[in-house]
Amino acid sequence: MIWICLIFSSKSFSQSPQALSRIGLFLDDGVMYSDKYITPATDAAVYQSSSGWMTSPKKRKLYAVTLGIYGNAFFVPKSDRNFEISNSDFSFFTIQDLSGNPVSTTSGPVTMPTSLGGQSQYYLVGQLDDNNQIIMESPNGVNQESIIYPYLQGSISLWKGFEFAVKYSSKVNLKRGNYQVYGFGLKHNLNQYFSGLNKRKINLAALIAYSKEDISFDFIDPITTFGTLGISQINGLVSTTQFQMSVSKEWKNFELMFSSIVNYSDFKYEFGGEKGTIDEVITINNQTVREEFNKRLQSIYKNKYIGLVELSGRYQFSKFYVQSSVAFGKFVNTNLSVQYEF
Template sequence: MTCLFFGNRLQAQSSQTFEDLGYLLNDALFFSDQYITPATDAAVYQAASGWMTSPKKRKLWDVTLGIHSNVFFVPKRDRSFKVNNADFQFFQIEGATSATVPTALGNDSQIYLAGDLDGEEIRLKSPEGVNQETIFYPYLQGSVALPYGIEIIAKYSTKTKLKRGDYQVYGFGLKHNFSQYFKSLEAKKVNLAALAVYSKEDISFDFISIPTQYGSLGINRLNGLVDTWQFQVNGSKEFGNFELMAGIIVNTSNFKYKVGGERGEIENIIPLQQILNKKLEEIYKTKTNVMGEISGRYQIKKFYLQPVVAFGKFVNANFSVQYEF
């Protein structure tokens, strides 16, 4: 009966209603891209550093476990973006022709957007950012030394709660020491190694709630899903219990996006959430990053303390306490 009621209502005004819904979805697509892209770019940096704790060759079956704390410094240039009424097909900025709004990495300021759907005013607040100058998350990382100077590495973080969302990363990698082939380097306590890594980052934010006479439109949550392939080369020099390390990181990331949330009764007629998720494929991206990494590792018996800084477009810091079995 509900389906019939909404079906008859939509059918009576199908042309304008469907056209308006199309405009609304186009606006949501535009806003989604501007809002979440800086956060997914940042997620790559958050996941990239600290993978190689040392390029030196470890003894066969040695196990290392570490607790890592990662701090990402949010740059001011990625905290906001500008919108104009000309950018929208359905919505208009309330009381202005243009405005500056936060990205997912921005503050908690908001503006109102308004539009008309089937004679009903749709009025909503723009989504807020995390409102944090630094983003912190802890994770566990472990490695096992295999034959021929190979080491398998894995990292995992539980979902870290942000002020307006969640962040999670996990992945694995293979390291190979190649200074073992140069006895002169080993004699000078110089270590060289290469590392290949796959990681997955999942970052989500509270997005926009659009109440209508048909119920919510189901875009209350916006997810950025990032698959990253990373290659890096690191070298180090040992000075007693201290090891100084530097490296170059190159990674390629595939970015995908999806929305979710409570679905309204309009979903009985039009699968709006499915349609928008299909439209979000238009802003899928592939990006390559090149960054540098420097770190120092200090040994205290079987414990190691290690700060790491990765730099490029962004700056990311990492500190870990490791134990070698």
Template sequence: MQILMRNIHLKIALPFFLFISIVGRAQIQEIQQIGYLLDDALFFSEKYITPATDCAVYQASSSWMNTPQKKKFGEVSLALHGNLFFVPNRDRNFQVANSDFKLFTIEGANQTTVPTALGGNTDVYYNASIGTNPLRIASPKGVDMETVFHPFLQGNIALWKGTELIARYSTKVKLKKGNYQVYGFGIKHNISQYMPYLEKNKIALAFLTNYSNEEISFDFLDINTPLGNLGLNEITGFVDTYQFQVAASKQFGKFEIMASSITNKSNFKYKITGDKGSIEDVLNFQEEVNRRLKSISKEKFNSLGEIACRYHFSKIFVKSSVAFGKFVNTNFSVEYEF
């Protein structure tokens, strides 16, 4: 009787343990495939968002110095700026091939061109499988804008001995498929006050150093897997820029012509910032993605020039400027001096 019962227990237990073993192996395989998917997402995210954060540096670098001239102690001004950035064609798209991916393949092609965050629309799809479940996701679209406009406010207050404090702020500007925001502060010092010859000929010379923070976010990848949604719906680039500028100007009546040399260093960081997906019940996926995104953080130096023209009547100043280098950014401002 005992032998019979043991046989019955074995017949029941063996299929159960076999089922558990198969399920366990299947889930391990799915988790491994999720890891490959993560590698593909990291590769793609760098190609997709980097051109946009590079451009954000130029947007944040422009028109910090309203004039190199020395201001009187206590003078305060407030300006409304409008930035217009021209998106270059070379930064609107990039190439991908099946050999770039560990899990995904391009639907119907071995390689293709897809938009960066600065690009346009696309009908490219990627295919993969998690376990026995097929995935089909669309390649992210870009802002689809040949020019990007954003306004911001800038305030100046004159201190002692030709020194001036500057603050800049913009609310979050809504772009197609994304958002952009910048804020920062700087300090300017007039140099020509120590050179009577320059002052006599209405030539002003000054230097400025400033810090700015830019945040630019875009809709990214909406991926559902057997383990849940991955929560990759939004990616954000954070850019910290430290800048040094030397500017000279010549005054002709109510007109002032200014030229500047600008050098800056920018630190780029990237993070998934959307809502967490349901996969968090199984894996701390978003935390792992953001940990891995640190590997594509980088530091860049830029050198650019800027030319500007300023006109004043009464207490109102109107200024236009063009910053140029790798990219071109234009700025127009209306300033009121209190």
């Protein structure tokens, strides 16, 4: 159970300058912790959305349509399941173990789960004033060594060697959250300009794609004297532009493809869930606690370039194709699909 408890001496909690200052420190700690908690998952989401965009770099007949069912498997590395944090990293909280014993400031960092990790072993405790305390169990992760989800992808060949592709997955339930990806891409065949490559059955193409990834996790489910905080869910919202160069070689019904991929991703975050009822007692800068949290989350918005390579094999029988791929970089992502070409 993930929970938070605000203990107030009375229903008439005073929003004194001291208390409001302490609330500000609480929000700052929450933003700092959120960054460490969700960033590994949003980085992983880029890898998951990158795979399988190009089924083949070769030029198809005009208006040829390909439809496929895909299964994606992302393997969570051990290094991204946890992070280390110390009391000195917090302005408001101190760390306690689950038995209620404080963690010494001299004992070094403790290990907390990221959104991709396992169970938490610690509380975070802070004091608003002499009478009012916050006790929070740090959030758990999905506790999965691999994240598997299906999606659909289709493409249609256009003029001059262009091909338009779309990708869509419905919202996939994880153990403690959800994941969804959708987007579109445009491929252009390049070996049509080099007759020597055609003779050797070597195909070359470039692709640009745009995708949206929405990944969410249970964060804290607040139970307070005055109600809820309204931050029971945290979302990572990722927009990715992908640039890809691919080359393939054909041997009868088999095609082997190698791709080099560079992604530029825009990462944003927000808290969600049911509206907090504590808003009737506390407001910050004329905003609800969640609105103020989300405003401060803007400080951890980021942009990243991510490079990876992908190796893919595709086998044809009749009008069906079976294709598998593996993408390498900081993470490893695999993809398996069955396609039908009209």
